[in-house]
Amino acid sequence: MNRKTGKRITAAVLTLVLLLGMAGTAPPARAAAKKLAAITFDDGPGPYTDRLLDGLKARGVKATFFMLGSRAEAYPEVVKRVYREGHQVANHSYGHPDLTTLSDAGVRSQIQTTNQILDRTCGKGTSYLVRSPYGSENSRTRSLIGAPLIFWSVDPLDWKYRNAETVKQNILRDTFDGAIVLVHDIHSTSVDGALAAIDALKSRGYELVTVRELFRRRGKALQKGADHYSCKPTGKDLGPVKAPVITNEAESGRLKITITAQAGARIYYSIDGSALNGESKRYTGPFYADSPCTVRAVAAFDMNGSRSEEAMAAITRPTAKAPRIQVENGILTLKNVTEGARVFYTLDGTAATTASTEYTGPVELSPGTVISACAGGGELLSSGEARAVYSHRGNFFRDIFPGQWYYSDADRAVSEGYLYGMGDGLFAPEKPVTRGQLVTFLYRYSGEQAAVEELGALPFADVAPEEYYGEAVAWAYGRGIVSGYSETVFRPERKVTREEMSVIFAKFLRYRGTPVPDSKGAAKKYLDSEKISPWAMESVEQMTAWGLLAGDTNGKFLPGAGSTRGQAASVLMRLADLVVSS
C-alpha cells in the first residue's frame, strides 16, 4: 500500500519537472538525471543465483555478474538465464587465482578460457568486462587482460558477516550516485541482503543498472586495460535503451516486417523463435517472413549489458491461397479460392496485387494474353501470384510465356500436334527428351505412316510395337533415319543428346531430299568441336549450315548435352520451315 502511494507521488513529481523544463526559456533539458548505481555479483553462478534472479526480475533491476569460468561450466542454464534476462555477463577468471602470481600464459588462459565458456551463451566474440580476483593486479596483468577492469566503490564485506541485515545496512551506508557495489551471490545471506538493499535504494530514488549501462548513460567510455571504480554524475543521462517496435504489413503476397529503434542502437532479431545473443541476425532493413512466425527483437548498444527489453510479435494472420487459373474455349475462370478472400487479376503481363482488377466472374480472353492472379483482402494476407498464358494459338500454358525463346515454337508444335502438353496447362520446357520421344515428334511431323512390313521388321528387343513410340521407331528405322546402339538395342528411354538429335534430323532431311548445303568444316567454329563424335560430325555440320542448330552463348556446341522439350520443339519448327522453303 505504502509503496504504491510512493510510486504515484514519484510519477507526479517527474511530470512536474518535465513541464517546468518545457516552460522555461533555456533549451529543453532531458529528464533530470537519475541517481544510478551498479550492483555486481562475484564468484558465481551458484545455488542461490536463481533466487537472486527471481528477486531482480520482480524488482525490474539489471545487475552485472562477474562469473568464474569453472562455475559457469557447472551452471550453464543459470548463465543462460542471466544473459536472457538482460543482466551483464562478465569475467572473474576461471579458478579465482591471484593473477599477479601467474605467468603470462597463465593469466591469458584464465581470461580466455572463461571468455570461451561465456561465449557459449552470449555468442562468439562477445567482449566481457573483467574483475581480477581479490582486486589483485599490476600493469602486466592489466595489459595481458586487455579489457576494461572493474573494481568497486562499495564493499559490504558480505562474505565476512554472512548476515542479510548487515549486508543491507553496509550497502546503504556507502552507496553514492555512480557507485559500483560488490556482493557475492554464492552466499544466501548476501542474496537476501542485496535484494533488501535494492528496495531501499529504489525508494531513495536510485535506478540500478549494469556496469555498461552506468557508463553509457553518463556518456563515459570504459577504457581497455584501465581501472574503473565508479562513474560519478556527469550532468548527463542518456536514458535506458528503449525496446524496438516491430510492425508488419502485407506486400506482394508476403509479410514485410519493419523494426525500428532509437538512434544509435543496433537491432538484433530472430524469426524462428530462437533466443537472441551477440551472434543473432542484425537488422539492416525491412525483410519478409512467412506467416505464421514469431519475431523477437532487441535494441542494443552492446548485447551484453546494454540492451533493451525484448520485443516480440507473433504473426498469425492467415494467408490466402493463390487462385487456380483455368481457361477453356477462351474463357478465364479463377477457382479454388480461400473462404473470405477476394480475387484480383491482370491481363497485361504485370503481376496481380490486391490493387488490381477484382474478379467477379468469367472473363473472355483474346489469344496471346498473359493472366496473373492473386487472392487476399480482409484479415487475410495476400497469396502468391498465379500466372498462366492463353497463347497466340489458343493453347493454355502455366509454365511457358511470351518472351521465352522457345515459346512460339512450343505453342506451334503443340497446336500442330507434334508435341503434346503434359496436361493441366504444363508444357515442361526443361524436361529432357528421350530417343523414343524425339523420333515420335519427327514421325508426327512427317505426316507419314509406318508400313506394316516396317513394323514387322523391327529388330530391337527393347522397342515393343505397341509402345507409343513403336510405330515411329519402325518408320524411322525402315527409312534409314535412326539406327540402334547395336543390332538389337535401341534404348528408347535414353535421353537424346544434341549430336544424336543432329544425326536423326539430318538423316530425315536427306531422306526427304532437302538440298544439302556445302557444310564441310561448319563445326570448326564451335570451341568444343573436337568433342563431336566422328559418326555425328557430318550431321552436325549440315545442321549448322542449315541454321537448325547453333552453339550456346559461349560458342560451344555441347554435343553430349541432353536436349529439352523446349529445344526439341524449337529445332523441329525450324526444320519444318526449312522443308517448306526448300
Ligand code: ZN
Ligand atoms: Zn571473487
